[in-house]
Amino acid sequence: MLDSRPVLDGRAVRRRRECKACGRRFTTYERADLAPLMVVKRDGRREPFDRQKVLNGLLRACGKRPISMEALEQLVDDVEREVRQMGVQEVASAAIGDLVMDRLRRLDDVAYVRFASEHRRFRDVDSIAEEIETLKERKRREEAARAQVPLLPIPDTRTR
Numbered sequence: 034m035l036d037s038r039p040v041l042d043g044r045a046v047r048r049r050r051e052c053k054a055c056g057r058r059f060t061t062y063e064r065a066d067l068a069p070l071m072v073v074k075r076d077g078r079r080e081p082f083d084r085q086k087v088l089n090g091l092l093r094a095c096g097k098r099p100i101s102m103e104a105l106e107q108l109v110d111d112v113e114r115e116v117r118q119m120g121v122q123e124v125a126s127a128a129i130g131d132l133v134m135d136r137l138r139r140l141d142d143v144a145y146v147r148f149a150s151e152h153r154r155f156r157d158v159d160s161i162a163e164e165i166e167t168l169k170e171r172k173r174r175e176e177a178a179r180a181q182v183p184l185l186p187i188p189d190t191r192t193r
Contacts, residue, residue, distance in 0.1 A: 040062070044110075044114075045063060047061075070082040070124065072126050072129065073125050074126050075127070082113070082116070087112060088105060091109070092105065093151075094145075098144050100144060131152075134148060138168065142172075146164060146165060146168070
């Protein structure tokens, strides 16, 4: 083993290794085996939470978009952390989809609409257009909020 260090806020260990036979180097990530989290699907079926399924959905939505794999992995980590912090053993797949959409909206508009079209199962083009208009309005509100002067002064945290 060449190197070992904590990653993901201490929730995993990154190990840099070298194969003794061929000399090639590779990286492994070790995560604690947490209590199983069950996902309740739309049809009522229950299955274990699978972060790879969330990542695969993101990869489809982000196809040909300028989004790094690292950003997608971080998004999945954030969603999984938030779901586990809920302290429940079962979570609806719709709730997971909503968490993904909230983060994806901030990352890339096109990927967001692609993911939303699958997650929300839009009935027709008008439904998609309505979602796009909602997205545009939300962006306008966020930009207006950023342009406003804060009511309270932001304290200077620099040391003198």
